[in-house]
Amino acid sequence: MRLKLKIWRQQSRSAAGKFVSYPMDDANPxxxxxxxxxxxxxxxIEAGEDPVAFEHDCREGICGSCGFMINGVAHGPLPATTVCQLTLRHFKEGQELVLEPWRARAFPLIKDLVVDRRSFDRIISSGGYVSVSTGSAPDGNAILVSKESADRAMDAAACIGCGACVAACPNASAALFTGAKIAHLGILPQGKPERDVRALRMVAQMNAEGFGGCTNIGECTGVCPKEIPLEVIAAMNRDYIRGSWRERDNLVTTIRPFTEWSTGSKLKVDRATE
Amino acid sequence: MATTVLGARDVRPARFWASTNGKKAVMAVTGAILFLFVIGHMLGNLQIFEGPEKLNDYGHFLHSVPEILWAVRSVLIVSVVLHIWASVQLAVRKTKARPVGYSHRDNIASSYASRTMYWSGPILLAFVIYHLLHLTAGVIQPGGEFVPADVYHNVVAGFQVWYVSAWYVFSMVLLAFHIRHGAWSMFQSVGFNHPRHTPILKKGALALAILIAAGYISVPVSVMLGVVK
Structure with missing residues (x-):
């Protein structure tokens, strides 16, 4: 089948980017x-040109590495599907596809369709964990979890951190991601002890990263490849308000957002300070 | 041991306000107050169909105890100020959050009302200012002289001017859009979302938005049609 790809090409963060059209006459549906x-x-590569940079890893829709905008929709037109699982038969013969990277201040561009999503890592490391004593494995069923809690936690835990929610949000808000990470731990008994401080820390980091605010419009859920429900944002708000009210010590610190790479990096990316 | 220097951000309410989530919670609570006011105001307005005496008595009753009147007005003014202040700061944040825009981005899941809150809000503010100058302060007198004690006369005289009625109807349609998103979104902002109850809230918000707008719009339409004169 024939397709026309219009791809965003940008050599580095500081270079100017532009769309370049590539006809695909030999695409297999x-x-x-x-x-x-x-x-x-x-x-x-055969023509001696620079290949299009895009991120990918598992190619089975579960790792969260891949993702870009296709014709203005994150991960393309098929619901609950990452771009690695999106087959070309869903497009029309001769259709033009515009591929564009996620655009957000907290996702600075690295090259072409690849963006730096370490802001998500910093949100996770600020509170997206459960503190446990190490040692022998806990007994099965020592902590009882109801079926409903298990299901809700699992729904939130399905988040693969691809960043489509930020990309689709008109406010470039990371509320769905942060909400999913707060909810999947906060719903389970193992996550309850740190529920308040987790919400405070992760929300503080989310806001420090320069994401926009959530306006509850729901574009994020619409493009989410794992169909994370808007409910997790309410869970985040609930835990945040609860945590702010009950907070006793000033335990909240944030990691300074950094967009540079260490000087030892072999990556040929823009190292210039902004 | 290092001493901790307390800055503005270390005071709990200031930190709450500084976060996007805290601002949205404030917007939800102030929005709820304004939402209740809008319902009460509409019910008061509908007394115009019971004749001049009934409406003028109601107006007199509202002004009977100035302390209570100003207490209520203070709550409303504080709510409006906080609601706008938070939304302006969030709007500034929004523009900074995506410095490089998309060539094209489709909306696939959101309602028209939810995407236009930043439009319906400021236009409603302009309307409220006009409305207060027209029917509360009497500074603007489009349809003849403003009589402070005769609410009925002021309303009928004002709405007989076509552009006053048109501006009113247009603003109330925008109010309906604002409520259609805001009335359920405020629950989400304070942390309530349930797969069974939220769809009911959304339907309820739509129904109330239509009812409230219809209630308000019925007054200028009746004046223009000559039903109320």
Whole structure:
């Protein structure tokens, strides 16, 4: 099948970017979107051109590495699907596909379709964990979890951290991601002891990263490849308000957002300070 | 041991306000207060259909104890100020959060009302200012002289001017849009969302938005049609 790819090409963060059109006359309808880019890249490499940079890892929709905008929708038109699982048969013959990276201040561009999502890592490390005593494995069923709690926690834990929620949000808010990470631990008994401080710390980090505020419009849920419900944002708000009210000590610190790479990095990316 | 220097951000309410979530919680509570006011105001307005005496008596009753009147007005003014202050700060944050925009981005899951809150809000503010100058302070007198004690006369005279009625109807439609999103979104902002109850809240918000707008719009329409004169 024939497709026309219009891809955002940008050499580095400081370089100017532009759309470049690539005709794909030999695309197979059974290819995934990423395989289509693989074919294009082979052609570009053979021609001595710079291949299109895009992030990928498992290619089975569970790692959260891949993702870009296709015709203005994060992860493309198919609901609950990452771009690695999106096959070309869902597009029309001869259709033009505009591929654009996630755009947010907290997701600075690295190259072409690849953005730096370490802001998500910093939100997780600020409170997205459960403190446990190490030692032998706990007895099964020592802590009882109701079926409903287990299901709700699992629904929130399905988040793969791909960043589509931020990309689709008109406010570039990370509320759905942060909410999912707060909810999947806060619902379970193991996560209850740190529930208040977790919400305070993760929300503080989310706000320090420069994401926008949530206006509850629901675009995030619409594009989420794991269909995380808007309910997790309410869970975050609830835990945050509760935590702010009950807070006894000033335990909240944030990690300074950094967008640079260590000087030892072999990556040929922009190291210039902004 | 290092001493901790307490800055503005270390005071709990200031930190709460500084976060986007805290601001949205404040917007939810102040929005709820304004929402209740809007319902009460509409019910008061509908007394115009019971004749001049009834409406003027009601107006007189509201002004009977100035302390209570100003206490209520203070709550409303504080609510309006906080609601706008938070939304302006969030709007500034929004513009900073995406310095490089998309060439094209589709909306696939959100309602029109929810995406236009930043439009319906400021226009409603402009309307409220006009409305207060027209029917509370009497500074603007589009339809003849303002008589402080004769609410009925002021309303009928004002709405007989076509552009006053048109501006009123337009603003009330925007109010309906604002309520359609705000009336359920405030529950989400203070942390309430339940897969069974939130759909009911959304339907309830839509129903109330239509009822409130219809209630308000019925007054200028009746004046223009000559039902109320």
């Amino acid at each position: 059974d290819m995934s979107m990423l395989e289509c880019l693989d074919v294009l890249n082979e052609r570009l």
